[in-house]
Amino acid sequence: MARKKGSYAGKILRVDLSSGRVENRELDPSFAHTYIGGRGFASRTLYNEVPPEVSPFDPANRLIFTPGALFGTAVPAASRTTATAKSPITEMHGDGHSSGYWGAVLKAAGYDMLILQGASPKPIYLWIDNDRVEIRDAAALWGKTTMETDQALRETLGDREIGTLVIGPAGERKVRLAGIFSDGIMGTFARTGLGAVMGSKNLKAVATRGTKDVGIVDVEAFRKAYQDYLQVISVDPYVAPATKYGTCRFMYHRVKFGIHGAKNWRLGDFDWKPLDPEVFRSDYQIKASSCPMCPVRCRREYRIPSGKYAGTVTKLEWETIARSMTCGVNDPEGVIYFSHICNQYGLDVEGVGDTVAFAMECYEKSLLTDKETEGLPLRFGDPEGLIEITRRIAFREGVGDLLAEGSLRAARAIGKGAEQFAMQVKGSEMSAGDPRGMPVRAVSYATSTRGSDHLRSNPYVEELITPEEGLQHFGSREAADIFQGLKGKGRLLAWSENFVTIGDLLGLCKFAYYRSATFDYLRKKGVELATRFYNACNGTKLSEEEMLQAGERAFNIEKAFNAREGAGREKDLIPERFFKEALAGGGPSYGAVVDRGKFDLILDEYYEARGWNERTGLQKRKTLEKLGLKDIAEDLAKRGRLG
Amino acid sequence: MEVRLKLFPPLSDTAGSSELKLVLQDRATLRILVETLVARYGSPMKQHLFDTEGRIIPSWAVFLNQRIVPLNQPGALETVIHPQDEVSFILNIAGG
Numbered sequence A: 001m002a003r004k005k006g007s008y009a010g011k012i013l014r015v016d017l018s019s020g021r022v023e024n025r026e027l028d029p030s031f032a033h034t035y036i037g038g039r040g041f042a043s044r045t046l047y048n049e050v051p052p053e054v055s056p057f058d059p060a061n062r063l064i065f066t067p068g069a070l071f072g073t074a075v076p077a078a079s080r081t082t083a084t085a086k087s088p089i090t091e092m093h094g095d096g097h098s099s100g101y102w103g104a105v106l107k108a109a110g111y112d113m114l115i116l117q118g119a120s121p122k123p124i125y126l127w128i129d130n131d132r133v134e135i136r137d138a139a140a141l142w143g144k145t146t147m148e149t150d151q152a153l154r155e156t157l158g159d160r161e162i163g164t165l166v167i168g169p170a171g172e173r174k175v176r177l178a179g180i181f182s183d184g185i186m187g188t189f190a191r192t193g194l195g196a197v198m199g200s201k202n203l204k205a206v207a208t209r210g211t212k213d214v215g216i217v218d219v220e221a222f223r224k225a226y227q228d229y230l231q232v233i234s235v236d237p238y239v240a241p242a243t244k245y246g247t248c249r250f251m252y253h254r255v256k257f258g259i260h261g262a263k264n265w266r267l268g269d270f271d272w273k274p275l276d277p278e279v280f281r282s283d284y285q286i287k288a289s290s291c292p293m294c295p296v297r298c299r300r301e302y303r304i305p306s307g308k309y310a311g312t313v314t315k316l317e318w319e320t321i322a323r324s325m326t327c328g329v330n331d332p333e334g335v336i337y338f339s340h341i342c343n344q345y346g347l348d349v350e351g352v353g354d355t356v357a358f359a360m361e362c363y364e365k366s367l368l369t370d371k372e373t374e375g376l377p378l379r380f381g382d383p384e385g386l387i388e389i390t391r392r393i394a395f396r397e398g399v400g401d402l403l404a405e406g407s408l409r410a411a412r413a414i415g416k417g418a419e420q421f422a423m424q425v426k427g428s429e430m431s432a433g434d435p436r437g438m439p440v441r442a443v444s445y446a447t448s449t450r451g452s453d454h455l456r457s458n459p460y461v462e463e464l465i466t467p468e469e470g471l472q473h474f475g476s477r478e479a480a481d482i483f484q485g486l487k488g489k490g491r492l493l494a495w496s497e498n499f500v501t502i503g504d505l506l507g508l509c510k511f512a513y514y515r516s517a518t519f520d521y522l523r524k525k526g527v528e529l530a531t532r533f534y535n536a537c538n539g540t541k542l543s544e545e546e547m548l549q550a551g552e553r554a555f556n557i558e559k560a561f562n563a564r565e566g567a568g569r570e571k572d573l574i575p576e577r578f579f580k581e582a583l584a585g586g587g588p589s590y591g592a593v594v595d596r597g598k599f600d601l602i603l604d605e606y607y608e609a610r611g612w613n614e615r616t617g618l619q620k621r622k623t624l625e626k627l628g629l630k631d632i633a634e635d636l637a638k639r640g641r642l643g
Numbered sequence B: 001m002e003v004r005l006k007l008f009p010p011l012s013d014t015a016g017s018s019e020l021k022l023v024l025q026d027r028a029t030l031r032i033l034v035e036t037l038v039a040r041y042g043s044p045m046k047q048h049l050f051d052t053e054g055r056i057i058p059s060w061a062v063f064l065n066q067r068i069v070p071l072n073q074p075g076a077l078e079t080v081i082h083p084q085d086e087v088s089f090i091l092n093i094a095g096g
Helices: A029-035 A039-049 A102-109 A146-157 A191-200 A219-235 A239-257 A277-284 A318-326 A332-345 A349-364 A383-395 A399-403 A407-414 A439-447 A459-463 A467-474 A489-506 A519-538 A544-564 A576-580 A596-610 A621-626 A630-638 B011-015 B030-041 B043-049
Strands: A011-016 A022-026 A063-067 A081-086 A093-098 A111-117 A124-129 A132-137 A163-166 A180-182 A187-189 A203-209 A285-289 A299-303 A313-315 B002-007 B019-023 B060-064 B067-070 B086-091
Touching (some): A011 A132, A029 A039, A039 A063, A039 A081, A039 A093, A039 A111, A039 A489, A039 A544, A063 A102, A063 A191, A081 A102, A081 A187, A081 A191, A093 A180, A093 A191, A102 A111, A102 A124, A102 A163, A102 A203, A111 A124, A146 A163, A146 A203, A146 A332, A180 A191, A191 A349, A219 A519, A239 A277, A239 A299, A239 B086, A277 A285, A277 A332, A318 A332, A318 A349, A349 A399, A349 A407, A383 A399, A399 A407, A439 A459, A439 A596, A467 A489, A489 A519, A489 A544, A519 A544, A544 A621, A544 A630, A621 A630, B002 B011, B011 B030, B019 B030, B030 B043
Parallel strands (some): A011 A111, A124 A203, B002 B086
Antiparallel strands (some): A063 A081, A063 A111, A081 A093, A093 A187, A124 A132, A163 A203, A180 A187, A285 A299, A299 A313, B060 B067
């Protein structure tokens, strides 16, 4: 792109780690405005460059980093970057999203996308210093934890202000549950095993320095949008608990609905009081902060003051607490330490937590014994067992080597029916809360393009719309009925997937833009203001409908990638346990199951709303062509993967 | 009659307590309970419970003992409260 003003940096950087070749090319404006940025840039590039014959650890797999289109500007809570590759855990489209400064620094260095390909024969790190790009030896970094690596890079390069991406020992060992960490542990590209892809390329880190600016074309329009954003969050009751407790606040929602999914997704209720958000706030919190440019301030750091883990300081998010409960653990210090070692070894807490819960159930049922665990008891509720097995996973020691493959692959290796205890979708472990009793949430886990995921959509829309809004926007008043409603749910899900994808195109935080207490606030932030910010920054006139369509386009590209890999309707499924086993342990959702008939009806309506074939789950040519993806339709047609 | 009230953030912060006891007229409804809260705690409470158009925020879920009454459903505010009921307010948005 010729102009420098606007939210785009203007260039794409490609580095071949096998040959050392560095390519630097201009960002095509039509590509930018079609795919917007973040997940849009990356999904299109991955589809173009990684065909089905390329396996996740093949050097030909790409590892793509794309800051959101608004990251680096002054847009509030625009602080997210996407990492994308063919996933070693799902063997489909994989991506993770992280806060941190690195994405803004990459743009300040002049790049909107970093594409890595090939693999180095020895450990290396990449040093991007504005226009200068070097591949450097990483022998001295190999083996270090994430924080150690981050610190060493800042010291070696003599600049505390650089941005960094690093992997820990888990990524080095290609643990399929490994993540990539940004700026120490400020942010994590946690899901889909991308740390293992980085490890497979022998790439320990990417360090970046940037001194250029992105800008705002229409300052007055930007100022108005900023004021309107602040106005919405000042009246939205969703914000205050976030500012007070961070993401730990979600505990209260789980408690009242009884959807903990404790002990490998069997118990709806659980002795959660030791993990009350107030406990974390009063006994352990040492710092409340924010991601770049965010007024919500939901980041938290905790310190264990005494005892076995005394002095441990780490960040911790709700999902760590949730997955600790999946392992039956309710000791807050055990939870904080679990978070700490996942952060240091470079692991995805969700994938690890669920994989350990799977192993604990196998141990409970004698499918894994002390012989396999080398004497380590894997009992639900034991924080020391959780912590030790996590360490073994990170270093692939003993049974940790098996579990480092993730729950589904481990289950297949164990055999003897263990697969029924692997709680995963498309190979990726579960996240968030138990879907029993809430059918649209169950379907949303199934349709996610990266495996089980509560962030891929916003099915919670059903909880905040009125029946009238359900009728107006999704064709049925039933869309607003959480427990009994059916009609309109599929349309609601399809819309919400397109809606939250906008955030991943622009780099906007889900919590700051895509969760709210009313549908009006939600749409105001997530579509209207998101589009106004984009237009103000770039001098464009994109409509809200076009922005939503850009979200739909990116989602469809990921879907097409997965279809090309062989995935159809049969992969849009949740674990059998949710259909067959009633939620146990008491509580408000006691006895609930996911009704398979309702699940299928919502899925049918979802496919129809998406313009996909209801029987096969595959995309129709006209749907892809409507989104400007004719070439993808042609590719899928050649392979017999059109619906 | 007396009802026990459990409040979660941000209502608990506004009320200064997560547990309250309120005396309401017999056969009071959730609407009367909400109005009583707003009358007692003023505009901060109103801002949490009503949107800028003056409509009840639909994503508040009220639990009567263990039974959920989503406020986004028609007639939810006319639900009758009984003596010794425990009424909880929780913002019905998971999100994480």
